[in-house]
Amino acid sequence: MKVPVSGLESIFLNRPQPLNFHDMKIFDSHCHLNDDAFADDLPQVLARMSENEVRAAMIVGIDEACSRRAVALAEQCEGCWASVGVHPHDTAACSESMLARIKALTASPKVRAWGEIGLDFNRMHSPRADQERWFVRQLEIASELNLPIILHERDSGGRLLELLRAHHWIGRRGVVHCFSGIAPELDQYLEMGFYIGITGIVTLAARGRDLRQMVPQIPIDRLLVETDAPYLTPTPERNRHRRNEPAFVRTVLFKVAEVRQEAPETLAPVIWDNTCRLFGIANDREDAFLSPPL
Ligand SMILES: [Zn+2]
C-alpha cells in the first residue's frame, strides 16, 4: 500500500495501522538499548519497534560493561545485534587487557561490528592522546577480526580522517554514525568507502539544516538510518517523549526520503539491504528479525 508522506504522522500516532502496511522493514543501525534508560520497560520498547516496522536494531557498546550488556541483550532479543568497543569518551580507562576481554565477546555470533570508536574533541571526556592511541589500536583489532567499524566523530577538525588515511592498510568497511560534519568530509568518507548513518538530527528545524542539504548527495547504496537512542529524539516525537527509542527510526527514514524526494517504500528496502550487507547479516532468514505484530 502506498502511503502519502503527509499522512504518516497520523498513521504513526493513531493505531491500529492498516494491516498491509507491514511490508516495510526498517533497521535501526545504531542504538543503546543497553543503556539504563531502557532498564525498566525493554519489552514494551521492543513491542513498539515491531509495531512500527522496525524489525532489527544494532545495539552499540561504549565500554566493557556496556559491550557485555549489548551482547547479552542481542542474544536474548530477536532482531537485535551487537557491536562492542570503547567510545572515545571512555578511552582514558582503556587498556590492552580490557580490549582482550572485549575481544572475547566477539565469539558470540550476534556480534557484527566493532565500535563505537573514534574521536570526540567536543566534550574531551578523555585526553586527546588517549583517544587517538586507542582509536588506532581498535582499528587494528577490528581489522584482525574482520569486523566492520562504527565510527563516532565530533569536532575532530579533520583529525579522524587524517588517522584513517594514515592507517589506510586497515579495512575501511564501516559506518560514520550520526554524521554531522561538513560536505568535504562527507566526500572523503564516501571516497574511502564508508556508509553514512543519519539520525533524528535530520528532522530538527535549525540543527538539521546543513544535514538536510547533504543527505541528497549520499549515494543510495551508502545510506543508513539510526536513532542513537536514548539520545537525539527526532521531531515530532521529541515534543512528547524525552527519551528516544528504536521505533522512532521510522520518522528518520521518512524525513530522509522526503529530503531526497524519494518514496519511503522505495528507500526502505534499499537501506535495509545496505545495513544487512555492512553487518554481514543474512537478509533472507525472516526468523532472524522481529516479526510484525499479529
Ligand atoms: Zn556516537
Ligand SMILES: [Zn+2]
Ligand atoms: Zn552511540
